[in-house]
Structures are given as C-alpha cells and as structure tokens.
Amino acid sequence: MYPQPIERLVTELAKLPGIGRQTAQRLAFHVLRSEDADALALADAVREVKEKVGLCEACFNLAEGPRCVVCEDRRRDRSLICVVEQPADVIPIERTHEYRGLYHVLGGALSPIDGIDPEDLRIAELVDRVGADEVTEVVLATNPTTTGEATAHHVAELLRGRVTITRLASGLPVGADLEHADEVTLGRAFAGRQSVG
C-alpha cells in the first residue's frame, strides 16, 4: 500500500509496546513530514542507546561502559547490596538518596508459567558477589507480588546464614489519606504495625 520504506518504518514502530498499527502509521507520517535533522536525531539516538548502553558486569544495572555509575562511585557502601528485579527499579530507589549501597539486578522474577527458572535470573552471580566481596547485608527489594515474593524467598534461602537478609516493608503510602487506601494495603499495614510507645 505504502512505498516500501514507509511500510518498513510502520512495521518497526508497531513492534513497540502500546503502539498499534494505526498509531504506527501516524508516527511514520509524522517522521516523514518532520525536518531531516529531527528525524535523523531520532535514528541516531536509537543507534547510540543500542551501541553505548549495556549491562554493568558486576550488578547488571544499565551501564555506559563495563561498570554502572553506582558501582563506579567510590563513596558507595560496598557492604550493602539491594536486590531488584529490573534496571528500572533502581531509579526510584536512587531518587530517595537514602540508600548508599550497591545494587544487584536479577533481570526478572521466578515464574514457571512464563518459563523463568532460577538459572534464567542472575542469582548465581549474586551468590558469587556475596561470597567474594565484603558484603554484610542484602536488602531484598523485589516487587510485593506472588512472583516477587517467591524470588525473594528463593534468594533468602540461598544466602541464609552468610549475611544479614532484609526485605522492604509494605504498607501505606506516605502523605496520602487513609480513606483512599485499598483494603489489601491497609490490611498489610495493620499486620506490620509498629509500637511507638
């Protein structure tokens, strides 16, 4: 229907998550209409991200070079490792500026339904790191979902007795009204209540 190069662009765009064929066509024609410099800047950005960004060889976070910025940073506390599912999970924790340790990105969570076994995650690498470095505490920050909890349990079992293992607490969002909390979150918050007096 379209000239072959446009058809190719539409097909490639439609592979992106959340983009259907209709939207892909709209985007393709937008690219076609835009200035040469703008369109080529997009192509360049895609090429650059694929060429320059890889995974950190120590923690498997996103990295420009062999090590990520966190692992390169000499001021970080090397006795602490925070275990997360995806590189995207590092960003919200970094935004808090509360955590000064290192990370370990597993690359997913255990899910037999999706065919994800322990060997498919970077669990063995985590065990090696704990054995080799001066690590004293591992913080499990996998998602509070069935697969995330199972992954946390699996990792905790492997590391039991070697280091202190902690799990992030779950409860109420700070600054939000109690009346807007859902029953499940509120129920968890009750179960995990703490003494203040």
Added chain:
Amino acid sequence: MVVESVAVLDLRNLAACEVELGPGLNLLWGPNGAGKTNLLEAAYMALAGRSCRTRDDREAIAFGKPLARAEAVVAASGQRRSFLCSVSRSEGRRHLLDGSAASPESAALRPALAVFMPDRLALIKGPPAGRRSHLDGFCAALWPGRTETKRRYSRALAQRNALVGRIRAGAADPASLDTWDHELATAGVELIADRREAAELLAPAFEQVASDLGLAADASLRYRPRSTAADPASLAAELAERRDADLARGHTGWGPHLDELLLEAGGRSLRRYGSQGQQRAALLALLFAERRALLADGRPAPLMLLDDVASELDSEHRSLLVEHLVEGGGQALITATEPEQLPRSAQRHEVAIRAGRPLTAADRGRIRGGEAAA
C-alpha cells in the same frame, strides 16, 4: 441501604416495566410463567452486573429484541444511586453505576446479595469447588482486606502447577519446587485460617435456622481442611512429602484448593444423601446463617432474593421463615403463586405480576382496567 425500585426492559418475558419496592419484605406473586423469577433475576443483574441464572447473559434477552436492560435505584444515607446492567446481542454486557462503568469497589455502595433459586441447589449437591468459592466469597464480604489471600494462593498454585509440568517435561530442576511450596504454604495457611474462622461464625446460625426450617435438628456445617498444618513450614513439609505423587499426577494434589465445606444432617452428607427438600432447606439455612453473621458483625443485611421458597414449607415453617427474614431488618424479594402462601407480617409490600407485567397495589387503584404504567 434500600433498593427503591427495579426497572426492566426486554428481559426474558418482561417487556418495559418498573417496580417500586418496599424497605422490608416484598412479595412478588402471580401465576406460573408470569415473570416473577425474571424480576428477581433483573434485580440481581442490575446490582451485580451479571445474571444469577446463566453464564451466557445473552440468554436473558427477550426473543427478537436486541438488548435487555435492568436498572435498580439504591438509596443510602440520603443519596440515590443507579445501578444499570445491559446485555446486548452485538456488544455484550455493560454494568454502570450512575452512568459510568461500575468498578469492583462499587459493590460497597449496594447491599450484598443472597440468592435462593432452584439453579442454586448445585451449591449443596454439586462438587466441593462451588462450596469453597461460596465460602471464599463470604470471607471476602466479611473481611475485604483479606481478599488478597485467596488471589495470592491461586496465583502461587498456578505457578506451582506450571513448575510441576515443566519438571515432568525435564525443563526444570525439581529442587526449584522448594520456593513455590513455601509461597503456596504461606498463602495456604492464611486461607485455611480465614475459612475456618468464617465457618465457625456460620455454624451455630446454620444449625439454628436448619432446625427452624424443618431440616434435621442435628444439621451441621463445618470446614474440613485436608491439612491441619498450623504454620507455613508444616504445610510446606506436607507438600514436600507428596511431591513425587504431584509429579506423577502433573498437578498439586494437596492444599486448601481441595478442601470441603461439609454440610450434614444426622451425620450424613447432605450433598450425597439429602433429599431434595433437605437440600433446599440447607441452602436456605446457609443463606440465613450468612445473613446473621453479617448482622452480628454490624454489617447491613443482604438483599434476600428468594424464589418459590414457600411451596415446600408447611405453615409453621413459613412463619419461622418470615421471622428470620424480618429479624435485623433488611430487604427481601420473595416469589409465590398466591399471596396467602406467606404469612402476613408487619412490613410487607405486594407486587402482583401477570404475563410479564407487574401491577403494584397503588397502580391497580390508580389505573383503570388494571394496566400498569410501562
């Protein structure tokens, strides 16, 4: 919380009509085939967003019509809300609260629903799965914060079964079952505890109501879990013991997903040995026991939708039935072929139905010739 009216369009034999309801007992009466049960179904559909009689909601659409609609107006603390369910042959089902799509949370804005219909007898005489999910539904009504337990258990079970399949196919390591045994056991122990607590709340009321309705005096309700494990570690150990059998079978053969809510009379299972009459009485007793447990906890009484309950009860038991219905307030819709089938009670609103058209007492006085306003 009161359902003030139910409006219907082209639902089975009901054309366009609206019925006003009283705050207490509502008697829908008329000859066989008049559309009494269809009106109960309409009330259920409007509030719950699906039919209580069929899985294929399109069955509820009147012959030759494109869509069926049921709307209920619920008044609570000075506010009126409209619950509307429509089923279209071409576009399927929609459930709206005040014109926008109803969410699971909107269930809190309407009364809970308790349905007695011949189709519902499967709950008593069918396999345990129906009773389990009914008990889980009751747990969810009692403790909305614990609904996640059941979901978490189901997800862990699906993952464990998938893993069992992968191990059988040689694609995964049997040792990886440890993780999922733990996850399943953690949620499983909580689920067993919730169900046990709910069954203990229901048992005394079930025995009382069952005896009042003429079911055996020694009727009983109890939760019978497979596992007696008190903590996740023991349930996980029980799962580990049965691992070889699970691998041979291809799925998980131990845990609360196989438990039974046992209903008995005279020490014998009502499911297997109960007569039709006993099974009907047991279903009623279960619904009333839940109603009592909710009331005792300070919750609003559920809306009782009772189809043809009076026909098999003698006059003494009918009086007791009405007493139970009036106790604690709340609304009920009951169908009968004759108004005399139900003993008079203080608060009673009658709706006569003829050939798919309801006539309220007021309508009959107001409209000449007995034709109801559409």
